[in-house]
Amino acid sequence: MNPYEFVETHRDAFLDELKEFLRIPSISTLSEHKPDIRRAADWLRQHFEQIGLTRTEIIESAGNPFVYAEWLGAGPDAPTVLVYGHYDVQPADDPDGQWKTDPFEPVVKDGSLYARGATDDKGQTFTQMKAVHGLLAAGQMPVNIKFIIEGEEESGSDHIHGFVRENPDLLKTDAVIVSDTSILSLDQPSIVTGLRGMTYLEIEVQGPDHDLHSGMYGGVVQNPAQALVHILAAMHDDQGHILVPGFYDRVRVLSDAERTELAKVPFSLERLKDETGLDTPWGEPEYQMHERLGIRPTLEINGLVSGWTGEGAKTVLPAKALAKVSCRLVPDQDPKEIESLVRQYVTSITPPAITSTVRRLHDGMWAVVDPDSPYMRAAVRAYEFGFGAPPVFMREGGSIPIVGTFQKVLDAPVILMGFGLPDDNLHAPNEKFSLECFYRGMKTAIKFYQEVGAL
Ligand code: BES
Numbered sequence: 001m002n003p004y005e006f007v008e009t010h011r012d013a014f015l016d017e018l019k020e021f022l023r024i025p026s027i028s029t030l031s032e033h034k035p036d037i038r039r040a041a042d043w044l045r046q047h048f049e050q051i052g053l054t055r056t057e058i059i060e061s062a063g064n065p066f067v068y069a070e071w072l073g074a075g076p077d078a079p080t081v082l083v084y085g086h087y088d089v090q091p092a093d094d095p096d097g098q099w100k101t102d103p104f105e106p107v108v109k110d111g112s113l114y115a116r117g118a119t120d121d122k123g124q125t126f127t128q129m130k131a132v133h134g135l136l137a138a139g140q141m142p143v144n145i146k147f148i149i150e151g152e153e154e155s156g157s158d159h160i161h162g163f164v165r166e167n168p169d170l171l172k173t174d175a176v177i178v179s180d181t182s183i184l185s186l187d188q189p190s191i192v193t194g195l196r197g198m199t200y201l202e203i204e205v206q207g208p209d210h211d212l213h214s215g216m217y218g219g220v221v222q223n224p225a226q227a228l229v230h231i232l233a234a235m236h237d238d239q240g241h242i243l244v245p246g247f248y249d250r251v252r253v254l255s256d257a258e259r260t261e262l263a264k265v266p267f268s269l270e271r272l273k274d275e276t277g278l279d280t281p282w283g284e285p286e287y288q289m290h291e292r293l294g295i296r297p298t299l300e301i302n303g304l305v306s307g308w309t310g311e312g313a314k315t316v317l318p319a320k321a322l323a324k325v326s327c328r329l330v331p332d333q334d335p336k337e338i339e340s341l342v343r344q345y346v347t348s349i350t351p352p353a354i355t356s357t358v359r360r361l362h363d364g365m366w367a368v369v370d371p372d373s374p375y376m377r378a379a380v381r382a383y384e385f386g387f388g389a390p391p392v393f394m395r396e397g398g399s400i401p402i403v404g405t406f407q408k409v410l411d412a413p414v415i416l417m418g419f420g421l422p423d424d425n426l427h428a429p430n431e432k433f434s435l436e437c438f439y440r441g442m443k444t445a446i447k448f449y450q451e452v453g454a455l
């Protein structure tokens with residue numbers, strides 16, 4: 001049986017295994033899920049062993065453990081590929097009842113598997129694992145393979161950078177594969193050539209030393225919620241330009257030729273409407289939507305808390321207010337420099353009666369990958385084979401912080417071999433993974449390893 005026949009005849013069994021993996025609520029941002037993080041790592045390690053990888057390990061870190069697995073049976077003269085993925089998932093809290101099914105009880109509906117982590121990133125990591133399973137089962141694995149799967153990507157990838165820097169020999173590879181992005185559609189596959197970086201901050205403002213009656217003190221005590229809103233409102237002008245001094249200084253200006261190339265994959269109003277329900281876009285008017293997502297930085301408020309938000313009214317003058325703010329960064333911005341610029345700006349616009357504190361939660365570099373490496377050309381041929389159409393290149397607005405570190409430390413090309421779809425609802429209610437993407441993804445990945453073996 002060849003690898004393609006193997007994965008095709010085992011579709012149902014694979015789906016059951018993936019469901020088992022998805023039932024583990026391995027949410028890295030919530031500490032009460034630590035035991036689930038461990039269970040997901042154990043499940044993975046065991047599965048690697050089951051599908052024939054010869055060395056499988058849980059590697060402890062100061063944060064969540066890594067799962068490492070390898071099969072080096074192709075021999076020292078064959079190329080080596082390192083696959084990266086993450087087994088942690090986003091929270092699936094559901095205050096407004098937006099999930100139509102239980103996020104941790106996977107269900108197949110209309111050709112898609114619904115669960116938290118279905119596409120991001122358990123389903124996509126699993127797709128790579130099962131492609132390798134098919135090749136090993138068929139006795140036709142043409143390359144050496146290593147997997148490094150982490151458990152804190154969704155909370156900032158704090159510990160993997162150090163691990164990669166300290167273990168370049170263990171992770172030594174000719175190319176890195178990451179399946180944690182999306183394609184444009186089933187008919188139009190795409191390969192991501194750029195990801196944005198990030199600086200994630202928390203801004204807290206404090207006024208009086210405890211909450212006060214708003215009638216007894218309103219008018220003489222400055223309201224911290226009001227002060228925070230004032231600070232946040234000063235972050236953008238009416239057109240969406242960021243007002244933090246120096247914020248854009250290092251943003252690389254693309255040539256007309258580069259802009260023309262990127263314009264081949266525009267972001268349409270129709271897509272905006274389909275995916276968000278909105279017909280009015282927002283943002284820097286001098287850039288097209290695909291540019292605002294791909295090559296322009298942003299500053300977003302991700303959360304805002306202060307005062308009374310429970311049922312009914314409470315006339316309180318809150319002592320504190322807090323905002324979570326993240327900046328998506330592009331070449332050649334530096335995450336630490338952006339943090340310092342935002343800090344200085346917040347300090348300079350904080351009203352005198354208020355104290356403000358800015359804390360960094362995490363940060364990570366942007367990444368741009370080489371569209372011309374032999375490995376990328378192998379990936380292009382593999383998508384053509386798996387999806388029946390040649391892939392287009394595009395920039396992605398999201399972030400995968402480890403990609404830049406892989407490029408630098410391992411000195412190997414990174415291929416962002418995504419199999420998600422734009423409407424997969426990652427980080428949102430009703431996350432899904434199209435079964436067609438799963439099947440075509442396995443076919444694409446198998447073909448990729450065969451192409452790389454023939455390089
Ligand atoms: N899989 C995503 C990255 C991504 C986002 C790919 C959107 C394609 C489209 C990844 O798991 C993710 O969400 N990363 C975080 C990283 C952050 C916490 C540093 C992100 O982009 O918010």
Ligand code: ZN
Nearest residue numbers: 120121153180
């Ligand atoms: Zn992800």
